[in-house]
Amino acid sequence: MFGRNKGSTAVTAVPAPEPAEDAKRGGGKGAPTPKRRDQEAARRRPLVPDDRKAAREANREASRESRLRTRRAMETGDDKYLPLRDKGPQKRFVRDWVDARFSIGEILLPLALVFVLLTFIPNTAVQSVVLVFFYAFVAVVVVDGLWLRRTLKRRLTAKFGATERGVYWYGFMRTLQFRRIRLPKPMVKRGQYPA
Numbered sequence: 001m002f003g004r005n006k007g008s009t010a011v012t013a014v015p016a017p018e019p020a021e022d023a024k025r026g027g028g029k030g031a032p033t034p035k036r037r038d039q040e041a042a043r044r045r046p047l048v049p050d051d052r053k054a055a056r057e058a059n060r061e062a063s064r065e066s067r068l069r070t071r072r073a074m075e076t077g078d079d080k081y082l083p084l085r086d087k088g089p090q091k092r093f094v095r096d097w098v099d100a101r102f103s104i105g106e107i108l109l110p111l112a113l114v115f116v117l118l119t120f121i122p123n124t125a126v127q128s129v130v131l132v133f134f135y136a137f138v139a140v141v142v143v144d145g146l147w148l149r150r151t152l153k154r155r156l157t158a159k160f161g162a163t164e165r166g167v168y169w170y171g172f173m174r175t176l177q178f179r180r181i182r183l184p185k186p187m188v189k190r191g192q193y194p195a
Contacts (some may be wrong), residue, residue, distance in 0.1 A: 023184035096194040099186035
């Protein structure tokens with residue numbers, strides 16, 4: 001019942017498969033598997049280089065070159081060598097949008113220094129007025145940041161669909177910096193909003 005059919009003696013010949021492309025190249029099926037010790041020997045490198053001074057100098061030169069590339073990218077806006085926090089089309093859009101507008105947060109830091117100096121006046125009435133004015137100014141900066149977030153959310157959703165995590169905070173923190181010292185450098189002029 002489960003054995004082979006004794007009445008049928010016909011044997012079908014199975015054609016031999018042609019060698020695959022990998023076998024023709026020497027790798028994959030059709031070639032002998034390399035020995036483990038040969039593969040390990042090919043990957044083996046010393047933990048400590050023979051010439052430590054030359055290795056240290058080469059490492060120092062490589063890191064110097066990397067820092068130089070990153071600094072150049074910060075000045076030119078080259079997305080390939082920017083730090084991870086600044087990479088991507090959404091971050092570029094946010095940077096260009098923030099750089100195109102005037103933000104009230106740009107003058108927060110110098111004004112904070114003035115407020116600190118004014119608090120040293122020995123008159124308590126002046127100090128309390130300065131403190132109230134400073135808190136009011138911080139509230140205006142926060143409202144400006146919320147307005148920026150609303151605008152960016154609408155624009156980014158229209159252009160990219162879903163937005164990256166942290167992109168609004170990235171834009172808000174950029175508004176708190178002087179335009180001249182922002183990194184990456186502004187690539188647009190004031191009023192030149194991205195499309």
